[in-house]
Amino acid sequence: MSCTAHLLTSRTPGAVAVIQLVGECDAVVRALTGRSLPRPGRVALRDLAGIDSAVVTRVSDDSLLVMPHGGPRLITRILEALAQHGCPPIDEAPPPAVLYPEAEDEFEALMLAALAEAQSSAAIELLLRQPRLWRNWDRQKHPLHMLRERAVILQRLIHPPFVALVGPVNAGKSTLTNALAGRDTSLTSPLPGTTRDYVGVTLDLQGLTVNWIDTPGIGSTHDSLDEQAKELLRMTLPRADLIIWAAPPVAPFPPDEQELAAAGIDHADLLVISKCDLADPAEVEKICRSSPVPCLGCSALTGEGSAALCHAVAEKLVPVSVRRADSPWLFDERLVAAAEGGT
Ligand SMILES: Nc1nc2c(ncn2[C@@H]2O[C@H](COP(=O)(O)OP(=O)(O)OP(=O)(O)O)[C@@H](O)[C@H]2O)c(=O)[nH]1
Ligand SMILES: [Mg+2]
Known part of the structure; x- marks a missing residue:
């Protein structure tokens, strides 16, 4: 051999x-x-x-x-x-059994293969529980179609989802991205239209790894660079699993259809009132109350709202209720064959 x-x-x-x-x-x-x-x-x-x-x-x-x-x-x-x-x-x-000869059975071998690939630390504990859950899989209680639905969400713990931060120029998107990353990945400045290309950074949001994309701001400048920036957005946004709209307290909230369309999106999953250090907290609260989707104030300067933002993004992408469910996680289709072979 x-x-x-x-x-x-x-x-x-x-x-x-x-x-x-x-x-x-x-x-x-x-x-x-x-x-x-x-x-x-x-x-x-x-x-x-x-x-x-x-x-x-x-x-x-x-x-x-x-x-x-x-x-x-x-x-x-x-x-x-x-x-x-x-x-x-x-x-x-x-086959996993060849890759992991130390595995007790096919379930454990498949789990070890997924563990090696998983990019989120939150996946570890969950995967370690899977061999036992699969050995005892109750098909009546947890039918396959339900497991498939749940797997679509949990798969984000293995392959990081894309999060796009979108909003008007000068909203503080790049400063917020840098604050969350804990380092300067994006250029920031008081000048509108600073970010001209999308900037991707890998962020760990409370155990969930995401590909975070800081996008060029929408508006004000109408030069050819702005067109290029828009084209990049058009290519990037369809890949996003979650879209965050960030705008400062003075901006109209929630963004209307026209504004979203200018950004090349038809909805936002989460609203961030950026630079909330510049506004009265009661005002921020009032704006958020009128939001149809989760909304929170954030200040990249003071750090206010950062933890809440990380939590909200993680919860939107892989809710804790889905992570904690007691049903097996169908992280690999071969688990079904292994379960059928074992019965
Ligand atoms: N007071 C305050 N100022 C902020 C905050 N975040 C960013 N700024 C300032 O706002 C200006 C714009 O910040 P950027 O992060 O470059 O904004 P942007 O949304 O990335 O802008 P574009 O790339 O042009 O779309 C800079 O002068 C920042 O220092 C904040 O939380 N509070
Ligand atoms: Mg920017």
Whole structure:
């Protein structure tokens, strides 16, 4: 059996990547590291051809885990080096039972595969409970169609959803994005029309990882850049799982249809009254009371409302009630076949 490499973790930046080598890989690893392999069950630190240091462990006779740092460029170089030594990367992962020989059964193997891919820390505890829930799946109580509906939402814990922050120019969208990210990812300025391209940043909102997109503001300037910005918005917004409209207290609230249409959207899921430090809290409250969708005041300068915003976004995307439900999570269609095979 030849040796193949499978990247178990995602290609987005992470602390550690996990590459599984399946097959007869001893010679490949020896050539790459210049050292012998650790004994089964042992863990060793090995230099990977000068590219990186990695933790290497043998999980069975024909399965090894190589765990380098998780930078996308490093991963590409390591996969290239493995290919040069006769161990090509395979996109389609081998069956979970081969990938995870230590798993007790198919449910646990599928869970481990999902765990390696999951990008939200909130997924961890939930996934760990799944093998037990699937072994005891009561089809009457939790019919498959219900599990499918719930899975659409919970899948956002594995693949981060897109959140678009939209609103008039100068609303403070980029400042808010930077405040939530805890670093400067977006250019900000008192000049309207500062953001001319959409800026994406990965945010952890109370355990839910999202791809947050700070968009160019709507309005005032009518130059060609504004047209380009609008075109970018038109391309970006259909991908959004959640649209937040942010505008300062002086702006008309809630935004009317025309304003939303100018931004290329037909609705907003959440309203943010930005720069709420500039307004009387009673005024902010009054504006929000008239909102048809969840609404809150936020100040990127004082931090007021940030935690509430994170909570509101997480709740809209993956409600706590859905996370806490006692039904099994259909995170992989193969779970159904495994459950049927086991009965
Ligand atoms: N008082 C106050 N000022 C803010 C706040 N947030 C942003 N600002 C200021 O508002 C101005 C515009 O901020 P930006 O974050 O660039 O606004 P934007 O919505 O990204 O603007 P465009 O990219 O032009 O659409 C800057 O001068 C910020 O310092 C806030 O919470 N309170
Ligand atoms: Mg901006």
